[in-house]
Protein backbone atom coordinates (compact mmCIF):
# COMPACT_ATOMS: atom_id res chain seq x y z
CA UNK A 1 0.00 0.00 0.00
CA UNK A 2 1.18 3.52 -0.76
CA UNK A 3 0.05 5.97 1.88
CA UNK A 4 -0.99 9.47 0.77
CA UNK A 5 -0.74 10.24 -2.94
CA UNK A 6 -2.31 13.20 -4.71
CA UNK A 7 -3.84 11.46 -7.73
CA UNK A 8 -3.93 13.72 -10.80
CA UNK A 9 -5.91 16.88 -9.92
CA UNK A 10 -7.59 15.54 -6.76
CA UNK A 11 -7.96 18.05 -3.91
CA UNK A 12 -7.13 15.53 -1.18
CA UNK A 13 -4.56 12.73 -0.98
CA UNK A 14 -5.56 9.07 -1.08
CA UNK A 15 -4.06 5.74 -0.11
CA UNK A 16 -3.61 3.22 -2.90
CA UNK A 17 -3.33 -0.56 -2.62
CA UNK A 18 -1.50 -2.78 -5.12
CA UNK A 19 -2.07 -6.55 -5.25
CA UNK A 20 -0.70 -8.84 -7.94
CA UNK A 21 0.21 -5.90 -10.16
CA UNK A 22 -3.28 -4.36 -10.06
CA UNK A 23 -4.80 -1.45 -8.15
CA UNK A 24 -7.29 -3.02 -5.73
CA UNK A 25 -8.29 -0.05 -3.57
CA UNK A 26 -8.12 3.74 -3.51
CA UNK A 27 -9.56 5.63 -0.52
CA UNK A 28 -8.78 8.64 1.70
CA UNK A 29 -7.58 6.23 4.40
CA UNK A 30 -7.12 2.48 4.04
CA UNK A 31 -6.66 0.10 6.95
CA UNK A 32 -3.52 -1.98 6.45
CA UNK A 33 -3.99 -5.68 5.76
CA UNK A 34 -2.07 -8.15 7.85
CA UNK A 35 1.60 -8.14 6.92
CA UNK A 36 1.08 -5.46 4.26
CA UNK A 37 4.09 -3.42 3.19
CA UNK A 38 3.45 0.32 3.50
CA UNK A 39 5.30 2.92 1.42
CA UNK A 40 5.01 6.60 2.32
CA UNK A 41 3.75 8.81 -0.51
CA UNK A 42 4.04 12.08 1.46
CA UNK A 43 1.09 13.62 -0.44
CA UNK A 44 3.08 13.68 -3.65
CA UNK A 45 1.61 13.83 -7.15
CA UNK A 46 0.71 10.54 -8.86
CA UNK A 47 -0.01 10.56 -12.59
CA UNK A 48 -0.75 7.78 -15.03
CA UNK A 49 2.43 6.74 -16.88
CA UNK A 50 3.91 9.52 -19.01
CA UNK A 51 3.56 8.81 -22.74
CA UNK A 52 5.92 9.95 -25.48
CA UNK A 53 3.61 10.15 -28.49
CA UNK A 54 6.16 11.34 -31.06
CA UNK A 55 9.88 10.69 -31.07
CA UNK A 56 12.55 9.38 -33.45
CA UNK A 57 14.60 6.82 -31.56
CA UNK A 58 16.57 5.71 -34.64
CA UNK A 59 18.29 9.10 -34.86
CA UNK A 60 18.56 9.70 -31.08
CA UNK A 61 21.98 10.66 -29.70
CA UNK A 62 23.55 11.35 -33.11
CA UNK A 63 23.89 15.16 -32.95
CA UNK A 64 27.12 16.19 -34.67
CA UNK A 65 27.40 12.95 -36.67
CA UNK A 66 28.72 13.40 -39.32
CA UNK A 67 28.22 17.14 -38.73
CA UNK A 68 25.94 19.59 -36.92
CA UNK A 69 22.81 21.06 -38.43
CA UNK A 70 23.98 24.67 -38.42
CA UNK A 71 21.00 26.34 -40.11
CA UNK A 72 18.50 24.73 -37.74
CA UNK A 73 16.09 23.92 -40.56
CA UNK A 74 14.14 20.69 -40.97
CA UNK A 75 15.65 20.27 -44.42
CA UNK A 76 19.29 20.55 -43.35
CA UNK A 77 18.44 18.08 -40.59
CA UNK A 78 17.16 15.59 -43.18
CA UNK A 79 20.35 16.07 -45.20
CA UNK A 80 22.62 15.48 -42.18
CA UNK A 81 20.64 12.40 -41.15
CA UNK A 82 20.78 11.05 -44.70
CA UNK A 83 24.59 11.05 -44.36
CA UNK A 84 24.55 9.37 -40.93
CA UNK A 85 22.00 6.80 -42.09
CA UNK A 86 24.52 5.16 -44.42
CA UNK A 87 26.55 3.97 -41.40
CA UNK A 88 23.67 2.43 -39.46
CA UNK A 89 23.99 -1.06 -38.06
CA UNK A 90 21.47 -2.95 -35.97
CA UNK A 91 23.85 -2.78 -32.97
CA UNK A 92 24.35 0.99 -33.35
CA UNK A 93 20.61 1.70 -33.47
CA UNK A 94 19.79 -0.65 -30.58
CA UNK A 95 22.53 0.85 -28.43
CA UNK A 96 21.48 4.47 -28.94
CA UNK A 97 17.73 3.81 -28.83
CA UNK A 98 18.18 1.68 -25.71
CA UNK A 99 20.06 4.48 -23.97
CA UNK A 100 17.44 7.06 -25.03
CA UNK A 101 14.60 4.85 -23.74
CA UNK A 102 16.30 4.45 -20.35
CA UNK A 103 16.73 8.20 -20.19
CA UNK A 104 13.02 8.63 -20.99
CA UNK A 105 12.13 6.06 -18.31
CA UNK A 106 13.97 8.27 -15.82
CA UNK A 107 11.38 10.96 -16.53
CA UNK A 108 8.44 8.61 -15.92
CA UNK A 109 7.82 7.60 -19.54
CA UNK A 110 6.50 4.05 -20.01
CA UNK A 111 4.95 4.24 -23.50
CA UNK A 112 6.83 5.46 -26.56
CA UNK A 113 5.64 5.92 -30.13
CA UNK A 114 8.76 6.07 -32.26
CA UNK A 115 8.85 6.90 -35.93
CA UNK A 116 11.45 4.82 -37.76
CA UNK A 117 12.97 5.92 -41.05
CA UNK A 118 12.14 3.33 -43.71
CA UNK A 119 13.71 5.17 -46.66
CA UNK A 120 16.58 2.71 -46.43
CA UNK A 121 16.70 -0.33 -48.76
CA UNK A 122 18.09 -2.45 -45.88
CA UNK A 123 15.52 -1.24 -43.31
CA UNK A 124 18.30 -1.47 -40.71
CA UNK A 125 16.74 0.90 -38.16
CA UNK A 126 13.41 -0.89 -38.38
CA UNK A 127 14.98 -4.30 -37.81
CA UNK A 128 16.81 -2.92 -34.76
CA UNK A 129 13.75 -1.29 -33.23
CA UNK A 130 11.55 -4.34 -33.81
CA UNK A 131 14.08 -6.36 -31.78
CA UNK A 132 14.12 -3.72 -29.04
CA UNK A 133 10.30 -3.56 -28.94
CA UNK A 134 10.25 -7.28 -28.23
CA UNK A 135 13.09 -7.22 -25.67
CA UNK A 136 11.53 -4.39 -23.62
CA UNK A 137 7.86 -5.32 -23.93
CA UNK A 138 7.28 -6.16 -20.24
CA UNK A 139 8.73 -2.85 -19.10
CA UNK A 140 8.32 -0.21 -21.81
CA UNK A 141 5.72 -0.33 -24.56
CA UNK A 142 7.27 0.69 -27.84
CA UNK A 143 5.00 1.50 -30.77
CA UNK A 144 6.69 1.78 -34.16
CA UNK A 145 5.64 3.90 -37.12
CA UNK A 146 7.09 3.22 -40.59
CA UNK A 147 8.25 6.72 -41.43
CA UNK A 148 9.34 7.52 -45.01
CA UNK A 149 11.73 10.35 -44.13
CA UNK A 150 12.67 11.04 -47.77
CA UNK A 151 9.21 10.54 -49.23
CA UNK A 152 7.20 7.60 -50.55
CA UNK A 153 6.66 8.47 -54.22
CA UNK A 154 9.79 10.66 -54.34
CA UNK A 155 12.10 7.88 -53.07
CA UNK A 156 13.26 4.83 -55.08
CA UNK A 157 10.95 1.87 -54.28
CA UNK A 158 9.22 3.98 -51.61
CA UNK A 159 5.83 2.21 -51.89
CA UNK A 160 7.49 -1.25 -51.75
CA UNK A 161 9.47 -0.26 -48.63
CA UNK A 162 6.25 0.85 -46.91
CA UNK A 163 4.59 -2.48 -47.73
CA UNK A 164 7.64 -4.38 -46.52
CA UNK A 165 7.58 -2.44 -43.23
CA UNK A 166 3.89 -3.28 -42.81
CA UNK A 167 4.68 -6.97 -43.36
CA UNK A 168 7.54 -6.84 -40.84
CA UNK A 169 5.12 -5.84 -38.07
CA UNK A 170 5.08 -2.08 -37.49
CA UNK A 171 2.20 -0.68 -35.46
CA UNK A 172 1.50 2.30 -37.70
CA UNK A 173 2.26 3.77 -41.10
CA UNK A 174 3.46 7.32 -41.77
CA UNK A 175 3.93 9.71 -44.67
CA UNK A 176 5.60 13.06 -45.32
CA UNK A 177 3.44 14.91 -47.87
CA UNK A 178 5.28 18.27 -47.54
CA UNK A 179 8.56 16.60 -48.60
CA UNK A 180 7.24 14.86 -51.73
CA UNK A 181 8.29 16.39 -55.06
CA UNK A 182 4.82 17.55 -56.06
CA UNK A 183 1.40 18.28 -54.62
CA UNK A 184 0.08 15.29 -56.61
CA UNK A 185 2.67 12.98 -55.02
CA UNK A 186 1.67 14.38 -51.62
CA UNK A 187 -1.98 13.48 -52.19
CA UNK A 188 -1.14 10.09 -53.73
CA UNK A 189 1.19 9.20 -50.84
CA UNK A 190 -1.59 9.87 -48.31
CA UNK A 191 -4.06 7.77 -50.28
CA UNK A 192 -1.52 4.97 -50.53
CA UNK A 193 -0.75 4.96 -46.81
CA UNK A 194 -4.38 5.08 -45.70
CA UNK A 195 -5.29 2.20 -48.00
CA UNK A 196 -2.28 0.16 -46.87
CA UNK A 197 -3.22 0.80 -43.22
CA UNK A 198 -6.76 -0.37 -43.89
CA UNK A 199 -5.41 -3.50 -45.62
CA UNK A 200 -3.02 -4.40 -42.76
CA UNK A 201 -5.28 -3.10 -39.96
CA UNK A 202 -2.63 -0.62 -38.78
CA UNK A 203 -2.73 2.83 -37.22
CA UNK A 204 -1.66 5.88 -39.25
CA UNK A 205 0.57 8.71 -38.05
CA UNK A 206 1.65 11.20 -40.70
CA UNK A 207 4.27 13.93 -40.50
CA UNK A 208 1.74 16.31 -41.98
CA UNK A 209 2.55 19.75 -43.36
CA UNK A 210 5.64 20.34 -41.24
CA UNK A 211 6.49 23.48 -43.16
CA UNK A 212 5.64 27.19 -42.99
CA UNK A 213 4.06 27.02 -46.46
CA UNK A 214 0.40 28.03 -46.09
CA UNK A 215 -0.30 26.11 -49.32
CA UNK A 216 0.75 22.79 -47.76
CA UNK A 217 -2.61 21.11 -47.32
CA UNK A 218 -1.98 17.43 -46.77
CA UNK A 219 -4.14 17.62 -43.65
CA UNK A 220 -7.43 17.99 -45.55
CA UNK A 221 -6.60 14.90 -47.63
CA UNK A 222 -5.58 12.88 -44.58
CA UNK A 223 -8.73 13.82 -42.64
CA UNK A 224 -10.94 13.06 -45.66
CA UNK A 225 -9.37 9.62 -46.14
CA UNK A 226 -9.71 8.91 -42.39
CA UNK A 227 -13.40 9.75 -42.63
CA UNK A 228 -14.18 7.97 -45.86
CA UNK A 229 -12.24 4.77 -45.13
CA UNK A 230 -13.65 4.65 -41.60
CA UNK A 231 -10.16 4.84 -40.06
CA UNK A 232 -11.19 7.89 -37.99
CA UNK A 233 -9.37 8.07 -34.62
CA UNK A 234 -6.89 5.42 -35.80
CA UNK A 235 -5.32 8.28 -37.75
CA UNK A 236 -3.00 10.94 -36.33
CA UNK A 237 -1.69 14.12 -37.91
CA UNK A 238 1.67 15.06 -36.41
CA UNK A 239 3.17 18.56 -36.53
CA UNK A 240 0.61 20.29 -38.87
CA UNK A 241 2.69 23.45 -38.51
CA UNK A 242 1.41 24.89 -41.82
CA UNK A 243 -1.91 25.26 -40.00
CA UNK A 244 -0.22 28.04 -38.04
CA UNK A 245 0.02 29.95 -41.34
CA UNK A 246 -3.35 29.06 -42.91
CA UNK A 247 -5.78 31.94 -43.31
CA UNK A 248 -8.61 31.93 -40.79
CA UNK A 249 -11.37 31.58 -43.39
CA UNK A 250 -9.79 28.31 -44.57
CA UNK A 251 -9.32 27.07 -40.99
CA UNK A 252 -13.01 27.61 -40.23
CA UNK A 253 -13.89 25.37 -43.18
CA UNK A 254 -11.19 22.84 -42.26
CA UNK A 255 -12.26 22.56 -38.59
CA UNK A 256 -15.62 21.12 -39.65
CA UNK A 257 -13.87 18.30 -41.50
CA UNK A 258 -11.34 17.72 -38.69
CA UNK A 259 -14.15 17.36 -36.14
CA UNK A 260 -16.13 15.02 -38.41
CA UNK A 261 -13.05 12.89 -39.14
CA UNK A 262 -12.22 12.16 -35.47
CA UNK A 263 -8.46 12.19 -36.13
CA UNK A 264 -5.86 12.92 -33.42
CA UNK A 265 -3.14 15.56 -33.45
CA UNK A 266 0.39 15.51 -32.08
CA UNK A 267 2.20 18.80 -31.66
CA UNK A 268 5.93 19.02 -30.98
CA UNK A 269 6.17 22.61 -29.78
CA UNK A 270 9.77 22.53 -28.56
CA UNK A 271 11.23 21.27 -31.82
CA UNK A 272 8.88 23.21 -34.08
CA UNK A 273 9.66 26.55 -32.45
CA UNK A 274 13.28 25.66 -33.24
CA UNK A 275 12.79 24.41 -36.84
CA UNK A 276 9.99 26.62 -38.14
CA UNK A 277 10.05 30.29 -39.06
CA UNK A 278 13.57 29.84 -40.43
CA UNK A 279 12.81 31.58 -43.72
CA UNK A 280 11.12 34.51 -41.98
CA UNK A 281 12.97 37.68 -41.12
CA UNK A 282 10.61 39.60 -38.82
CA UNK A 283 7.90 39.13 -37.73
CA UNK A 284 8.97 35.53 -37.22
CA UNK A 285 6.28 32.84 -37.06
CA UNK A 286 6.16 30.46 -34.07
CA UNK A 287 5.34 27.55 -36.35
CA UNK A 288 3.26 25.58 -33.85
CA UNK A 289 -0.15 24.22 -34.82
CA UNK A 290 -3.35 25.64 -33.36
CA UNK A 291 -3.38 23.58 -30.17
CA UNK A 292 -5.69 25.89 -28.25
CA UNK A 293 -8.35 26.03 -30.98
CA UNK A 294 -8.18 22.28 -31.67
CA UNK A 295 -8.50 21.53 -27.94
CA UNK A 296 -11.43 23.94 -27.57
CA UNK A 297 -13.14 22.21 -30.51
CA UNK A 298 -12.91 18.90 -28.59
CA UNK A 299 -10.23 17.45 -30.89
CA UNK A 300 -7.64 15.22 -29.23
CA UNK A 301 -4.14 16.74 -29.09
CA UNK A 302 -1.02 15.34 -27.42
CA UNK A 303 2.54 16.67 -27.15
CA UNK A 304 5.79 14.96 -28.21
CA UNK A 305 9.50 15.58 -27.79
CA UNK A 306 10.27 14.61 -31.43
CA UNK A 307 14.05 14.49 -31.10
CA UNK A 308 16.66 13.62 -28.50
CA UNK A 309 20.13 15.04 -29.23
CA UNK A 310 19.95 14.57 -33.00
CA UNK A 311 20.13 16.71 -36.17
CA UNK A 312 16.74 18.29 -35.41
CA UNK A 313 17.22 19.01 -31.72
CA UNK A 314 20.68 19.08 -30.14
CA UNK A 315 19.20 19.84 -26.69
CA UNK A 316 16.29 17.38 -26.37
CA UNK A 317 16.58 15.44 -23.12
CA UNK A 318 13.49 13.25 -23.37
CA UNK A 319 11.83 15.08 -20.47
CA UNK A 320 8.28 15.87 -21.58
CA UNK A 321 7.93 18.50 -18.88
CA UNK A 322 10.07 20.79 -21.05
CA UNK A 323 7.74 20.17 -23.99
CA UNK A 324 4.59 20.96 -22.01
CA UNK A 325 6.16 24.08 -20.51
CA UNK A 326 7.24 25.37 -23.92
CA UNK A 327 3.92 24.34 -25.46
CA UNK A 328 1.86 26.28 -22.94
CA UNK A 329 3.93 29.42 -23.45
CA UNK A 330 4.05 29.33 -27.22
CA UNK A 331 0.35 28.52 -27.65
CA UNK A 332 -0.59 30.99 -24.89
CA UNK A 333 -2.47 28.41 -22.85
CA UNK A 334 -1.51 29.90 -19.52
CA UNK A 335 -4.93 30.16 -17.80
CA UNK A 336 -5.15 28.41 -14.42
CA UNK A 337 -7.33 25.56 -15.69
CA UNK A 338 -5.24 25.22 -18.87
CA UNK A 339 -2.05 24.81 -16.82
CA UNK A 340 -3.64 22.41 -14.34
CA UNK A 341 -5.03 20.18 -17.09
CA UNK A 342 -1.91 20.27 -19.29
CA UNK A 343 -0.54 16.95 -17.97
CA UNK A 344 -3.23 15.39 -20.17
CA UNK A 345 -1.17 16.27 -23.26
CA UNK A 346 1.41 13.69 -22.15
CA UNK A 347 -0.93 11.21 -20.43
CA UNK A 348 -4.63 10.70 -21.26
CA UNK A 349 -4.66 12.45 -24.65
CA UNK A 350 -1.56 10.57 -25.77
CA UNK A 351 -3.14 7.30 -24.56
CA UNK A 352 -6.05 7.95 -26.93
CA UNK A 353 -3.68 8.60 -29.83
CA UNK A 354 -1.73 5.39 -29.13
CA UNK A 355 -4.95 3.39 -28.62
CA UNK A 356 -3.71 2.05 -25.29
CA UNK A 357 -7.15 0.82 -24.28
CA UNK A 358 -9.07 0.74 -21.02
CA UNK A 359 -6.29 -0.47 -18.72
CA UNK A 360 -4.60 2.95 -18.71
CA UNK A 361 -5.24 5.29 -15.76
CA UNK A 362 -5.10 5.25 -11.96
CA UNK A 363 -8.32 3.47 -11.03
CA UNK A 364 -9.35 0.43 -9.02
CA UNK A 365 -9.23 -2.68 -11.20
CA UNK A 366 -6.63 -1.32 -13.59
CA UNK A 367 -2.95 -2.16 -13.87
CA UNK A 368 -0.80 -0.65 -11.08
CA UNK A 369 1.11 1.49 -13.54
CA UNK A 370 1.71 5.12 -12.60
CA UNK A 371 4.42 7.61 -11.71
CA UNK A 372 5.07 9.60 -8.55
CA UNK A 373 6.65 13.03 -8.99
CA UNK A 374 8.36 15.16 -6.35
CA UNK A 375 5.61 17.79 -6.20
CA UNK A 376 2.16 18.15 -4.65
CA UNK A 377 0.42 19.26 -7.87
CA UNK A 378 1.01 19.27 -11.62
CA UNK A 379 1.37 23.06 -11.64
CA UNK A 380 4.16 22.75 -9.05
CA UNK A 381 5.77 19.85 -10.95
CA UNK A 382 5.76 21.89 -14.13
CA UNK A 383 7.06 25.10 -12.58
CA UNK A 384 9.87 23.48 -10.60
CA UNK A 385 10.76 20.67 -12.96
CA UNK A 386 9.94 18.03 -10.35
CA UNK A 387 12.03 14.88 -10.45
CA UNK A 388 10.73 11.34 -10.59
CA UNK A 389 10.30 9.56 -7.25
CA UNK A 390 9.07 6.26 -8.68
CA UNK A 391 7.69 4.75 -11.86
CA UNK A 392 5.48 1.70 -11.25
CA UNK A 393 4.71 -0.74 -14.04
CA UNK A 394 2.23 -3.47 -13.18
CA UNK A 395 3.13 -2.99 -9.52
CA UNK A 396 6.88 -3.22 -10.12
CA UNK A 397 9.21 -0.20 -9.70
CA UNK A 398 11.04 0.25 -13.03
CA UNK A 399 12.70 3.61 -12.29
CA UNK A 400 13.16 5.69 -9.18
CA UNK A 401 14.77 8.90 -7.95
CA UNK A 402 15.47 10.86 -4.78
CA UNK A 403 13.97 14.27 -3.91
CA UNK A 404 16.32 16.98 -5.19
CA UNK A 405 18.12 18.86 -2.45
CA UNK A 406 20.23 21.96 -2.60
CA UNK A 407 21.89 24.06 0.04
CA UNK A 408 21.89 27.86 -0.24
CA UNK A 409 24.99 29.14 1.52
CA UNK A 410 23.93 32.62 2.60
Ligand SMILES: [Zn+2]
Nearest residue numbers: 056115207306
Ligand atom coordinates in the same frame (compact mmCIF):
# COMPACT_ATOMS: atom_id res chain seq x y z
ZN1 LIG B 1 8.89 13.79 -36.18
